[in-house]
Amino acid sequence: MGHEKPVRSPDRADCSELSVRHERGQRQVFCGLAAIVWLHRKIQDAFFLVVGSRTCAHLVQSAAGVMIFAEPRFATAVLGERDLAGLADCNQELDRVVGELLARRPDIGTLFLVGSCPSEVIKLDLEKAAERLALAHQGRVRVRSFSGSGLETTFTQGEDTCLLALVPTLPELPSGQTSLLVVGALADTVEDQLSRLFGELGIGPVHFFPPRRADSLPPVGPGTRLLLAQPFLGETARALIARGATHLPALYPLGIEGTREWLRAAANAWGVSEERFDTVVAAPVARAERGLAHYRERLAGKRITLLPESQLEIPLARFLARECGMQPVEVGVPYLDRQVVGEELSLLPAGIDLAEGQDLESQLDRLRAERPDLTVCGLGLANPLEAEGLLTKWSIELVVTPIQGFDQVGDLAELFARPLIRQSRLVA
Numbered sequence: 001m002g003h004e005k006p007v008r009s010p011d012r013a014d015c016s017e018l019s020v021r022h023e024r025g026q027r028q029v030f031c032g033l034a035a036i037v038w039l040h041r042k043i044q045d046a047f048f049l050v051v052g053s054r055t056c057a058h059l060v061q062s063a064a065g066v067m068i069f070a071e072p073r074f075a076t077a078v079l080g081e082r083d084l085a086g087l088a089d090c091n092q093e094l095d096r097v098v099g100e101l102l103a104r105r106p107d108i109g110t111l112f113l114v115g116s117c118p119s120e121v122i123k124l125d126l127e128k129a130a131e132r133l134a135l136a137h138q139g140r141v142r143v144r145s146f147s148g149s150g151l152e153t154t155f156t157q158g159e160d161t162c163l164l165a166l167v168p169t170l171p172e173l174p175s176g177q178t179s180l181l182v183v184g185a186l187a188d189t190v191e192d193q194l195s196r197l198f199g200e201l202g203i204g205p206v207h208f209f210p211p212r213r214a215d216s217l218p219p220v221g222p223g224t225r226l227l228l229a230q231p232f233l234g235e236t237a238r239a240l241i242a243r244g245a246t247h248l249p250a251l252y253p254l255g256i257e258g259t260r261e262w263l264r265a266a267a268n269a270w271g272v273s274e275e276r277f278d279t280v281v282a283a284p285v286a287r288a289e290r291g292l293a294h295y296r297e298r299l300a301g302k303r304i305t306l307l308p309e310s311q312l313e314i315p316l317a318r319f320l321a322r323e324c325g326m327q328p329v330e331v332g333v334p335y336l337d338r339q340v341v342g343e344e345l346s347l348l349p350a351g352i353d354l355a356e357g358q359d360l361e362s363q364l365d366r367l368r369a370e371r372p373d374l375t376v377c378g379l380g381l382a383n384p385l386e387a388e389g390l391l392t393k394w395s396i397e398l399v400v401t402p403i404q405g406f407d408q409v410g411d412l413a414e415l416f417a418r419p420l421i422r423q424s425r426l427v428a
């Protein structure tokens with residue numbers, strides 16, 4: 001680490017006055033299995049085997065074309081007595097499927113058994129199954145398990161449970177060494193851009209988690225400085241902190257301000273001077289400003305509601321309000337984890353209706369009363385809302401599109417501007 005004068009932090013508002021509406025009721029959000037869609041692209045030697053029903057198979061297969069273990073015996077086990085014989089059958093069947101899979105696919109380095117609602121209901125112990133299979137295929141493959149069940153996880157939380165399962169397997173960072181650990185799956189192009197910026201700032205070594213290959217896991221220890229790239233990894237962050245890592249609270253790298261402050265958190269930890277920081281970010285910031293200008297005209301003054309689904313809602317609302325001039329009406333999140341979004345909350349504009357959890361009917365009532373210009377929501381709600389004349393944007397698009405970093409700012413704004421532009425063409 002360097003010894004230059006640390007970079008100044010921006011002034012922060014007090015967030016203690018922010019009121020949060022807590023809702024419990026019917027929810028309409030994806031389950032954590034959805035995370036397989038981007039995790040299987042990111043970790044190239046991993047295979048995700050969902051142990052679930054045909055519904056789970058349909059959900060993941062249609063979204064990502066991932067192979068599913070959907071043995072009808074599960075349905076019988078779910079509905080029947082949860083007898084030991086049934087469970088023994090399930091385990092045998094799982095062993096058989098895994099054996100066939102590994103024989104056919106020598107490229108699999110790490111196998112994830114992914115739990116679902118059905119496997120949870122019949123109390124199939126996937127952690128034990130992973131241990132048993134790891135032993136049976138020792139030296140051939142690593143086997144881990146995590147839950148993507150809709151009873152336990154929402155949408156992006158599947159990434160949190162996946163990474164959490166890997167934390168105990170991370171190698172120890174040798175004592176006396178310092179490194180930056182960026183946590184959260186990012187598109188490879190974004191990762192490369194951010195790596196370059198860290199390099200120019202003199203910050204390093206930098207490791208990314210999840211890695212591109214599960215056989216090159218990043219080290220962790222008391223010298224680790226932890227920078228979250230995604231706002232839905234609270235459990236993983238806490239497990240890394242328990243292994244000695246120090247969390248660097250920051251905005252998320254969405255928008256110009258978010259990316260700059262995210263980099264600044266690392267720069268401060270490395271003692272990078274203000275002058276050097278400004279010099280390194282000047283050109284990418286100028287590019288991002290040019291990319292944003294065109295869409296800002298379209299977005300300024302428009303009212304937007306973000307329904308709870310991806311956990312990206314709070315940083316997105318901050319970006320849309322502060323950099324695009326939009327007016328967030330209601331911002332919902334499936335759950336509010338202040339440890340990971342504290343910095344973001346303090347920058348939300350006053351007067352926003354912030355909601356945690358969901359009670360679908362009352363949320364839709366508020367939406368119909370407000371009739372914002374744009375609503376960010378899940379796939380299931382988009383069509384009915386469009387039929388009521390409300391413009392929508394699918395939140396899953398925001399998770400699977402590269403939107404982090406300076407060079408993606410224009411693309412991020414465009415995702416919100418596109419439906420508005422399309423509408424103005426239709427009425428023109």
Ligand code: SF4
Nearest residue numbers: 031056116117149150
């Ligand atoms: Fe549905 Fe549960 Fe399977 Fe998700 S895990 S697809 S919520 S049954």
